Amino acid sequence: MTYMKNNDRLRVLNHPVLGAVKAESIYLNFNGRQIAAMEGDTIASALMANDIKNFRQVNPQAQNRGIYCNIGHCFECRVQIENDVTVRACLTKVYDGMQVSSIIQNK
Amino acid sequence: MxxxxxxxxxxxxxxxxxxxxxxxxxxxxxxxxxxxxxxxxxxxxxxxxxxxxxxxxxxxxxxxxxxxxxxxxxxxxxxxxxxxxxxxxxxxxxxxxxxxxxxxxxxxxxERTIALPGNTLPGVISIGAAQVLGNVNRVLPGKRGIIIGVNPLTMAIARELQLCGGNLEGIYLPPKNIINKQDSQPLEIMQRMMGLGNLAPSMLMRIGSKFVPPKLAIQFYPKNGMKVWGIPIYMRKVVTRIIGKTQVEAVEVQHVDIEGNAIGNPEFVPVDFVCLSGGxxxxxxxxxxxxxxxxxxxxxxxxxxxxxxxxxxxxxxxxxxxxxxxxxxxxxxxxxxxxxxxxxxxxxxxxxxxxxxxxxxxxxxxxxxxxxxxxxxxxxxxxxxxxxxxxxxxx
Structure with missing residues (x-):
């Protein structure tokens, strides 16, 4: 098929009906790790494209959480960006140099 | 104003x-x-x-x-x-x-969700999320996954994920419990799918013509599924739980009778994503x-x-x-x-x-x-x- 495996990434580069997408040309920082992203990505899609499914930790004993609905309904994908602002990763577009971190709940 | x-x-x-x-x-x-x-x-x-x-x-x-x-x-x-x-x-x-x-x-x-253990693990997403992820965000939800829940949306988005190059191991029913109710019963689902006129014609053709009674079609439905667009649809298997430490690693699958009751022992299928299709x-x-x-x-x-x-x-x-x-x-x-x-x-x-x-x-x-x-x-x-x-x- 048209899915091109690229260093463990899950980007759908080409599509038989929808065509090709632009190359990943920008970077965001997620918990200190540099993540390649495409212009137009959301935080959620950029992380998922890099096979990062864990977005936040509910508490040290319990499960982590990632995207669930991907359209803003469920609020499961929330992350922190600059100045500790909490946003829904699925509704927030990335920009080059964006700083994103997991919300870690300790209690 | x-x-x-x-x-x-x-x-x-x-x-x-x-x-x-x-x-x-x-x-x-x-x-x-x-x-x-x-x-x-x-x-x-x-x-x-x-x-x-x-x-x-x-x-x-x-x-x-x-x-x-x-x-x-x-x-x-x-x-x-x-x-x-x-x-x-x-x-x-x-x-x-x-x-x-x-x-x-x-x-x-x-979207409605599906109730089963493990459904909050990262890697579990709604079927609509998978649609946006694949066709809008242009990202696959993972390397190998399944869909739980059989309804019109399932069939449409399974095909879309396949066009994105996604690897779908199969489509299963939800487990029987007080929340999933009839959505977990093979006979009920077969009746619904066969009752929906021109829906997914290729699925109906493979299962049998609409002149075959749904009860007969589900009784003789092959345990190992029937393929639509190359994706196996397991109308007689339910996913009883989603397993993983920090994210999805596998699902536990159970063969069931036409009412959704377990037959035999469960099997385990390794996957890294699960799409829930609850309508x-x-x-x-x-x-x-x-x-x-x-x-x-x-x-x-x-x-x-x-x-x-x-x-x-x-x-x-x-x-x-x-x-x-x-x-x-x-x-x-x-x-x-x-x-x-x-x-x-x-x-x-x-x-x-x-x-x-x-x-x-x-x-x-x-x-x-x-x-x-x-x-x-x-x-x-x-x-x-x-x-x-x-x-x-x-x-």
């Missing part, structure tokens, strides 16, 4: 915006997503004549048409409250407060906030606000259109949007002879769209809708 504020920039909201604004109505459209188009974004299917219907392109055309009539868009804005004012409605969002004479709620639908429900919270009465109708996929065939509500200046009135295809939502847009024009311009004939013609267009829609979500939609309209008039 706007003449019309529309909440929801999906197929219905966009059509309503075009219908109203081209007759001089000053229209403002709000959506929470960063792109207009709603559920058109990501829709992709092949018509029986082989032609591809691309929701992204349809959305772009509608947006351009609306913009040509000076419709203003406010994206990335979440509506948090509504209030009735002396001469219309006040809409509170996280990006500002807006006043309008007429308000159209075109909020669409939300859709109308997204009605804002209508409730506005004071609309609500009716529960199975054929409309849940509770819907009371409304007329012209998309009016009992609240002055408040209109509805699209999936908030019952889950149906985008084609129907678009046709409803035109009706709502015209009804709003007639409401705002009472001194001009309300164009009743045009409104009636547009209402006929809704029925036509319903007949032509490739995906029928439930049987008896037409009849049940007329009971809603009757209750609006006489109830």
């Amino acid at each position: 706007y003449d019309l504020v529309i909440i929801g920039a999906g197929p219905s909201g966009l059509e309503a915006a075009i219908q109203a604004s081209k007759q001089g109505v000053k229209t403002f459209i709000i959506d929470e997503f960063y792109r207009a188009g709603g559920r058109l974004l990501g829709q992709l299917h092949q018509e029986p004549n082989g032609e591809w219907v691309n929701g992204l392109a349809i959305a772009e055309n509608l947006i351009n048409e609306a913009k040509a009539f000076n419709v203003q868009f406010k994206l990335e804005a979440s509506v948090i409250h509504l209030e009735k004012s002396d001469n219309g409605w006040i809409i509170y969002t996280n990006k500002g407060v807006y006043k309008t004479k007429a308000l159209l709620l075109a909020t669409g639908a939300a 859709l429900r109308p997204l009605i919270e804002l209508a409730e906030l506005a004071g609309c009465d609500v009716l529960h109708k199975e054929a409309l996929s849940g509770a819907v606000p009371l409304h007329s065939e012209s998309m009016e509500t009992k609240q002055s200046g408040l209109f509805l259109s699209g999936n908030i009135t019952g889950v149906e295809s985008a084609k129907v939502a678009r046709a409803q949007g035109k009706v709502a847009g015209q009804a709003i024009v007639n409401y705002l311009q009472p001194t001009i002879d309300p164009n009743k004939e045009l409104l009636n013609r547009l209402a006929v267009g809704v029925k036509k769209a319903r007949q032509e829609a490739l995906i029928q979500f439930k049987p008896n939609i037409e009849q049940v809708r007329s009971t809603v309209y009757h209750q609006y008039k006489h109830g």
Whole structure:
């Protein structure tokens, strides 16, 4: 098929009906790790494209959480960006140099 | 002060915006997503004549048409409250407060989830999330996955994921429990799928003609599934739990009888993503906030606000259109949007002879769209809708 495996990434580069997408040309920082992203990505899609499914930790004993609905309904994908602002990763577009971190709940 | 504020920039909201604004109505459209188009974004299917219907392109055309009539868009804005004012409605969002004479709620639908252990693990996403991820974000949800839940949306999005190059190991039923109820019973699902007219014709052809009784079809359904587009559909297997330490690693699968009761021992299937397909429900919270009465109708996929065939509500200046009135295809939502847009024009311009004939013609267009829609979500939609309209008039 048209899915091109690229260093463990899950980007759908080409599509038989929808065509090709632009190359990943920008970077965001997620918990200190540099993540390649495409212009137009959301935080959620950029992380998922890099096979990062864990977005936040509910508490040290319990499960982590990632995207669930991907359209803003469920609020499961929330992350922190600059100045500790909490946003829904699925509704927030990335920009080059964006700083994103997991919300870690300790209690 | 706007003449019309529309909440929801999906197929219905966009059509309503075009219908109203081209007759001089000053229209403002709000959506929470960063792109207009709603559920058109990501829709992709092949018509029986082989032609591809691309929701992204349809959305772009509608947006351009609306913009040509000076419709203003406010994206990335979440509506948090509504209030009735002396001469219309006040809409509170996280990006500002807006006043309008007429308000159209075109909020669409939300997904129902499926209850099973492990369903909050990262890697478990809704089937709609997978659609947006693949076709809009252009990312696969993982390397190898499954879908739980068999319904019209499952079949459409399974095909879309496959076109993205996704690796789907199979489609399974949910486990039997007090929440999943009939959604976990093979016989019930077979009856539903075979009762849905022209839905997924290739699936019906493979399972047998519609002249085969569903009970027979499910009794003799092969344990190892039947393939549609190369994806095995396990109508006699349920996923009993999703397993993983920090994210999805595998699912536990159980062979079941036609009522959904376990037969034999479970097996384990390694996967890194799971899509839950529990169907859709109308997204009605804002209508409730506005004071609309609500009716529960199975054929409309849940509770819907009371409304007329012209998309009016009992609240002055408040209109509805699209999936908030019952889950149906985008084609129907678009046709409803035109009706709502015209009804709003007639409401705002009472001194001009309300164009009743045009409104009636547009209402006929809704029925036509319903007949032509490739995906029928439930049987008896037409009849049940007329009971809603009757209750609006006489109830």
